[in-house]
Amino acid sequence: MMFNNVLILSASAGAGHIRAAQAIEQAFQQLGAAQNVRHIDTLQYTNKLFRKLYSQGYIEAANNAPEVLGWLYDQTDRPWKNERIRLAFDKLNTGRFIRMMKQYQPEIVVCTHFLPAEIISWLKAKGKISSKQAIVVTDFDIHALWLCHHYERYFVALEETAEHLRLLGIPQGKITVSGIPIDPLFATPKDPLQMRHKHGLDPDCTTMLVSAGGFGVGPLEHMIESLGTMRHRAQVVVLCGRNPELKERVEQQALRSASANVSVHALGFTTQVDELMAASDLLLGKPGGLTTSEALARGLGFVIVNPIPGQEERNSDHLLEQGVAIRCNNLPVLGWKIDRLLDDPARLAGMRQHARRLAQPNAAQAIVRKLMEA
Numbered sequence: 001m002m003f004n005n006v007l008i009l010s011a012s013a014g015a016g017h018i019r020a021a022q023a024i025e026q027a028f029q030q031l032g033a034a035q036n037v038r039h040i041d042t043l044q045y046t047n048k049l050f051r052k053l054y055s056q057g058y059i060e061a062a063n064n065a066p067e068v069l070g071w072l073y074d075q076t077d078r079p080w081k082n083e084r085i086r087l088a089f090d091k092l093n094t095g096r097f098i099r100m101m102k103q104y105q106p107e108i109v110v111c112t113h114f115l116p117a118e119i120i121s122w123l124k125a126k127g128k129i130s131s132k133q134a135i136v137v138t139d140f141d142i143h144a145l146w147l148c149h150h151y152e153r154y155f156v157a158l159e160e161t162a163e164h165l166r167l168l169g170i171p172q173g174k175i176t177v178s179g180i181p182i183d184p185l186f187a188t189p190k191d192p193l194q195m196r197h198k199h200g201l202d203p204d205c206t207t208m209l210v211s212a213g214g215f216g217v218g219p220l221e222h223m224i225e226s227l228g229t230m231r232h233r234a235q236v237v238v239l240c241g242r243n244p245e246l247k248e249r250v251e252q253q254a255l256r257s258a259s260a261n262v263s264v265h266a267l268g269f270t271t272q273v274d275e276l277m278a279a280s281d282l283l284l285g286k287p288g289g290l291t292t293s294e295a296l297a298r299g300l301g302f303v304i305v306n307p308i309p310g311q312e313e314r315n316s317d318h319l320l321e322q323g324v325a326i327r328c329n330n331l332p333v334l335g336w337k338i339d340r341l342l343d344d345p346a347r348l349a350g351m352r353q354h355a356r357r358l359a360q361p362n363a364a365q366a367i368v369r370k371l372m373e374a
Contacts, residue, residue: 001373002032002034002035002372003033003034003035003108005034005035005036005038005104005105005107006033006034006106006107006108006109007038007039007040007101007104007110008021008024008025008039008110008112009021009039009040009109009110009111009113009116009120010039010041010112011042011054011115011116013043013054013115014288015290016288016289016290017112017113017138018041019183020138020181020182020289021039021110022039022183023183023184023364024112024136024181024367024368025037025039026183027181027184027364028368030184031368031369033371038106042097042115042119043115045100046097054115066306066308066309069308069309069310070310070313072310073309073310074310076143076144076145077143077144077145079144079147079168081144097119098119098123098128101120101123101131102129107131108131108134108152108371109131109132109134110133110134110136110371111133111134112138112181114135114145117135117146118145120148120150121150122150124150125150133150133152134151134152134153134154134367134371135151135154136155136178136181136367137161138290139157139180139288139289139314139315140161140292141161142161142165142168143311147168147170152174153176153370153371154170154174154176155176155177155363155367156176157289157293158318159177162175162176176370178363178366179361180290180293181363181364182290182294182361182363182364183294183364186277186294186297186361187297188274190275190278191278192278192279192280195275195276196279198275199237199272199279200265201237201265201279205233205234205235205263206234206235206281206342207235207237207279207280207281207282208234208235208237208280208281208303209237209276209277209280209284210223210236210237210283211283211285212238212239212241212246212250219305219306219331220249220253221249221253222332223284223305223331223334224236224238224253224254225253225256226333226334226335227257227262227264227334227338228257228259228335229259229336230259230261230262231261231339232261232342232343233262234262234263234338235265236262236263236265237267238250238264238265238266238267239267239273240269242268247267250264250266251264251266274298277294277295277298278298280300281301281348281352282301282303282341282348283295283302283303284303285303286304286308286312287302287307287312287315287325288315289315292315293359293360293363295355296356297360299352299353299355299356299359300352301325301326301341301352302324302351303325303328303334303337304319304326304327305328305331306329306331307327322354323350323351324351324354326351
């Protein structure tokens, strides 16, 4: 089946929902599954105050008060509770979005965030739109905020999550275990040594990748300081994104923590994360759903550092249970823990093997193909 109009809805509360939507958009285009595919950040159709609270509020809380996010996560994780109050608040602040939906009338809407999924469900219930709805959960666990009454299909990361949905009343026939959609680039094999040469890295040195964007001022410096104490030779690539001040801080801390065994490479914005992951052995950082799925696709071991309470804690549990990760809760011992891991090459190899087993790099195409069957 080919669609005329497809609408993919995300929300810029963290980058993962946007990246998942972009991956699905690419899959529609690559498979020729739709004449027109449109991706919209739902928050662009809300008022300025609501957008700031929803997007910037999340990022600021993640950096400065993660325990508050954890508390909110637990308090709102009550299936089928407080729906009317939450939906009334959403409708009050998303009038422009509702008008756009009525005008656009796509055949199918694919949501990678629970905010648009809830609004679409309400519009379907009121008969205001006839679009089908697919909901793509972008973490390993399912939270109550993702639950809707009017939809055609859920896509989830794990069999366990599918079973959880079934026990919450979602029909089994409407659930697909697809994995979390990531950029199709991660499905293309790339030689680690070639990637190290291409990016100016030592081909014979343990390589660790750090995504710095999720860390506040203190923790990032402490991470680099601790890595500088390692006995094993290693090179650390730190992704600083569009943040020159962050890059400068990383470079300054690398000078203060200079080590004969560990070199630090701070990078600004890059579109070649898939190549840098292909060049790496380990990923250090927070286990967001998209970053984790990308690392799994590249077969990386994961060193979990200070996960945000809530969804990242739950993602951590799955990675640890599957033998993909180790966890460091105390930054001063980070270098020591990685040294212990590198003392046991078989353990690291096992972690990477488990990562490849858990990976689903073609999730985006699997989602689109399933939708085409309808």
